[in-house]
Amino acid sequence: MSIVWTDDLAAVDWNELSALYRIAPLGNKAPADLALVFGNSMFRAVAFDEGRLIGAGRALADGRDCAHLCDVAVHPDYQGRGLGRDLVARLLARCRGHRKIILYAVPGKEGFYARLGFRGMATAMAIFDDQVSAYRRGYLTAP
């Protein structure tokens, strides 16, 4: 396995990235939406193995105070080999200097992020566009 990393969005086929998120799985993300959100993210990390897109993630950041990691996923064929850890480490390196680096994990992935130094936030809150679904999927707790 010889992994090539890039943050150059010109290298990304948005249909291929959308397929990665579907299979990872991290949900259905339309190719055009991915182009928009990755384009609007200060930092990104995309991994290729012989031209095949096998991992990706991004961080929204303001350059000083807050950075927010999103859309971290590794292709199932490559999971469990340290690629997710490398992906997050790359994003964290780019976010260095921010006073806080925040994310919310897919339920069940908290341990993955805990190994990388993340800790639960006592007061984190969110408004999801579909609050009912967010409750059902375990992202929100009752007020």
Ligand SMILES: CC(C)(COP(=O)(O)OP(=O)(O)OC[C@H]1O[C@@H](n2cnc3c(N)ncnc32)[C@H](O)[C@@H]1OP(=O)(O)O)[C@@H](O)C(=O)NCCC(=O)NCCS
């Ligand atoms: C979560 C994900 C990115 C992890 O990537 P990965 O390449 O499989 O993880 P790694 O092999 O780098 O694992 C790094 C460490 O985390 C541990 N780990 C991985 N998944 C874990 C989990 N769900 N819970 C606890 N620990 C976990 C590994 O055992 C490994 O431990 P070690 O350092 O002691 O060896 C990957 O499983 C994935 O893409 N899942 C689907 C999409 C998703 O849920 N993304 C997260 C969005 S919040």
